[in-house]
Amino acid sequence: MESKQTTVADAVAPQSADSLPALTFYERRLEAATLRLDTLRRKDTQFSRARLILFTIAAALILLGYFGDVGWGVLYVGWGLIGCFFVVAVLNEPVNDAMAVEEQNCEVIRRLIARCKRRWDELDWKTARKRLQTVELEEHQKDVADDLDLLGKTSLFQFVSMAGTTVGVRTLAGWLTSPAKADVARLRSDAVRRLAGKREQRMRFYSLASDVGRGTGDPDEFIRWSQSDPWLDKQRWMIPWAKVSAFLSIILIAALVAFRLELIDAGNAKIALASLVLIIVINMLITTVMLGPVHQIFSIAMSSRQSVDEYRELFSAANWLVEDDRKGDDDRRLEHLHQVLLDAPEQSARQGMKDLGRVAWLGSLRTSASTFLLYLPLQAFALWDVRVFAKLEAWQEKYRDSVPSWFDAFGEVEALMSLAAVCDENPSWVFPNWVESAKRDNAALSFRSVGLGHPLLPDDARVCNDVTIGPPGKVLLVTGSNMSGKSTMLRSAGLNIALAGAGCPVCARELTMPSIELSTSIRVRDNLAEGVSFYMAELKRLKGVVDRARLLADQNGVTSMFLLDEILQGTNSRERQIAVTQVLRHLLQCGAIGAISTHDLELADEPELQAVSEIVHFRETITPDAEGNEQMTFDYQMRSGVSPTTNALRLLEIVGLGSAETESK
Structure with a gap:
């Protein structure tokens, strides 16, 4: 006998924490996110005004202190206000980050609403089209996709997809254009049922995936880098020079301090100063002329410390696929995804991103407004970027063979997340x-x-x-x-x-x-x-x-x-x-x-x-x-x-x- 037809409402109801219809839920979330964004924008405006006022007053006082007969106290106050300016800039940075998150949330929710209402013009076709160009299909699949509007604008893919990365787009497009096989479809359906009721988690997932997909660290670029030859192998002298320059800089700075303490004479101090300037010039030339590929790789492998943390959180979504009380033969593929992303000893995606996060923290000194002033002397005296890059290539060597499987698994998870939204939004539809x-x-x-x-x-x-x-x-x-x-x-x-x-x-x-x-x-x-x-x-x-x-x-x-x-x-x-x-x-x-x-x-x-x-x-x-x-x-x-x-x-x-x-x- 055939099993009783399972409706989406039956599948989702036991798991859903919110009984509101999906569209109503999205509209309320959009209203709340818009209010939060407006609050953050007002706060950002206040910080911007404070920075402008502090900088203007500080500049005026410094100029007055240097060129006017007002005493050194005015100059000290001016430089103090410059310090306050940097403090306000550092405090403003989390507000800007929060604004970016809320803007991303609003964009995702608008996309979900547009899908529910079939407002095709409000869906981002330009980005999806670029990613769909990476999909490789056989000739008969292209014919079917064209005839049935499976891919392209106003298509089944555009309706279903919430994928934010190229690997997710490619995986979902492949599923929609491949033969409908019962054993594979049942397994995916089981995962879709589990994910459908997790609205809050899925919306967070969509926002994070969209963020990493739009950055320079898209999975395709990350995979290509992970499989490339180490760059430092062709520039072996850089690491020894970074160590030597750091050692010499410490000695020369110590000599200048000794001069201030009248422990050495002025002639030796001048030699120390000239040598230190020479090191700075050499390192700045190396930075501007030779480290362009290094900075490009930084933008791919760890575009920001935040992007690495986002990948770690995205990979953790595999926890939702496998339920301990339902494991069996039918769950082997879902358990495989869980294993690759979370549980593989020493080589799981979670462990890999945890290790990469340590390297990304060191690299973030260069990209964060709050630590940039610390980064400048480290780079000038010790070629900080080369030291970080050496650690990054050590990470590459360790995880090279595992990275492709991570993102294959992640592409499947992202495709399942898209299907889960369709499941949640259409409770009257049925699983076949x-x-x-x-x-x-x-x-x-x-x-x-x-x-x-x-x-x-x-x-x-x-x-x-x-x-x-x-x-x-x-x-x-x-x-x-x-x-x-x-x-x-x-x-x-x-x-x-x-x-x-x-x-x-x-x-x-x-x-x-x-x-x-x-x-x-x-x-x-x-x-x-x-x-x-x-x-x-x-x-x-x-x-x-x-x-x-x-x-x-x-x-x-x-x-x-x-x-x-x-x-x-x-x-x-x-x-x-x-x-x-x-x-x-x-x-x-x-x-x-x-x-x-x-x-x-x-x-x-x-x-x-x-x-x-x-x-x-x-x-x-x-x-x-x-x-x-x-x-x-x-x-x-x-x-x-x-x-x-x-x-x-x-x-x-x-x-x-x-x-x-x-x-x-």
Whole structure:
């Protein structure tokens, strides 16, 4: 027997600490974050004014003390105010950091709200597009992604994704475009259920991931650095010189102190001073001329001490994936993620970032306003950056082999976090029932749904239908007039399969399906540059669909499912009937299941096609308005049988392109 359909509300309710609908929760959080941000901005303005006043008065007093006959007391007060200026600057730094955090929080919450309301223009497409360019897909995956709007603007990916880093984007995109396999999807779904109720933690995760993803230390750059050759191997003299310069600087400074104490004469003091200046000049030249690559690596490996701490916190999210009382064979992949990120002896991501944090603390002297004055003499006298960089390369040598696996695991966690938001925000959606491998008889290999809807449409605009595709040997033939909803239905099925395969709940009241790989021919284009006509482009696409079905026919465990929209439009009606029937014959011989749509009603009259088809249709309704003009409306409800209506000529008349006789009446 199949298990009872699990709704998202069932999965999330026991874990959720807040029973508010997700959208309401987000809106209240945005209001609170905006108020906090306004408070911080006012405080920052006060600090800015204080700095300006202190600096202006200090500069005036110092100038007056040096050039006016007012006594040294005024000069001392001026320099004292300069000290106060730096104190205020240091106190202002945490306020600026808090402002950045709240601005990031507000941006994340606005993104969540925009997803809930399907406000596509408010989603950051520019950044996502750049990251999606790193995704590598096979040719048939590109076709399916384009046909079903899996990736790109106003796509399933843009709706689902809360990923802030390139590895998270690449992982989620890979899941959405890969075959929907039951064993993998179940495991992901289990993790999604666990994460869905953790709203506060997930929002913190999204903010941190977005912050590190926008910085110079994006995981892809970090991985590339970790696998690169050590830079200091080619500059071996720098470390000895850093030690020598530090030792000499201590001796020379001690000599100058001795001169002040009248322990050495002025001649030796001048030699000491000249030598010290020479060391400073050499080290500053090394800093400006040679250490550019070092500073670039600093910006990648530890862009700030805060970014390292953020990674440590992000990796800790793996703790939410594994529950001690539910461990078993099905949890092995989640336990692996937990092991790689948190528990691997000496080589876990958590331990690695803890060690990197120590190095980042030393490096932060250069980037923090509160410690920059300490950094300057350390760099001038002892080449502090070289010493820090030597420790960083020691860290690189220790963790080089582990870093790629850390971020592979982190990419999976980030993808699961995105899916968890969809789960939380859509409590009426369900997790699919997967056909067990032991039950894979011919009749069970069907996509059967109740209340299936298009997940990218808003709730108030979505029309749902009961859709069954399969079993093998049977085709769902969808007829209907233009604009009636045929293509939308095909995409609804394909998009929900992509969601199911990723481990996400689907937009339906019930869904039962086997493991499925999709093949599509919906959005076909000709290619003038290659001399490929529209008809030939369609044939090539259909050849690819058949080839994938043949490949899967020789494999156990995954069913090929095709979605074909208005295929072979580039030929006459009679030849089209023959060609479509022949293509379907190839597909059905491979054991594939699928659906095709057409507004060519003669296609539904083909005897061989009728014998293997379940025929349904969408229709329009034409009613006169108050002025007697015909108005065409669609209810987007799927009905049994062949469409009884067509509307091409009526649409021509509606847009003002009717026949001359009609227009003259």
